Amino acid sequence: MKIMVGGTFDPLHDGHRLLIKRAFDLASPDGKVIIGLTNDTFANRKVHPIHPYNERYKDLVRCITSLNTDVPWEIEELHDQYGSSLDTDFDALVVSEETFPVGKNINHLRRERGKPCVEIHMIRCVLAEDGRWISSTRIWRGEIDIHGKIIQKEEKSE
């Protein structure tokens, strides 16, 4: 199957890792994975500062190569939420609970263009040590690390 997935991946945390791993699991060796990576202009709509595209690109490549996968893949620069997903022929989209609505929009817009809709695989929420979601914003605020480990404020102030 040909699978698409997308994001800003900044910083690339364990939730992103599951998202990317699942895309490759679903693809099967004769399939392909397209990973959309938001460009700096689009990514900078976020509430916190974003690392430059090139740095995020390198982290993403490091994450993919660590999977030791035989599945072909490519990274696509995203100028908006959709990239080539509205016009490309592919089979399934991998999303988080947070980005599921984007997946639904993609199918809605594909239907309007006369394209077949795609399957949507929503991964489970990846929780931090405190039972709340891992998110880039929480990492940026210094509450947790990329694996969801609580950062002790006491240690930081010493």
Add this chain to the structure above:
Amino acid sequence: MKIMVGGTFDPLHDGHRLLIKRAFDLASPDGKVIIGLTNDTFANRKVHPIHPYNERYKDLVRCITSLNTDVPWEIEELHDQYGSSLDTDFDALVVSEETFPVGKNINHLRRERGKPCVEIHMIRCVLAEDGRWISSTRIWRGEIDIHGKIIQKEEKSE
């Protein structure tokens, strides 16, 4: 991965076949598939008459064996929408666009019980020849067959 999927499967049409096939695709050979089949009391809430459990069970087994799969599986009798999905440890649920809300409820109720949420794989809509969805109701009305082929009214009245 351990996968769950459920339905009334009456009559078992091409949309159901994709649902069941995808559950086995996701499971991987070391995984397992649990297929929930609604019992007659629960199934009879539908707007149209339902074939007895035993007949639906046999059709379901025929569909599964036609996949020639090595993945272990079992059929669970469903007395309600959820069956054992609220308490069992499993990895992902396969749903259609129509049953996606049930999947969301399952995760919501699992969280309330302190169980980890599961991944939800929503298959694409399977369309009939006329571009509209294949559904049991449309088949029951005699509009289409189980493969989505339009049934010509003229032929029927001859």
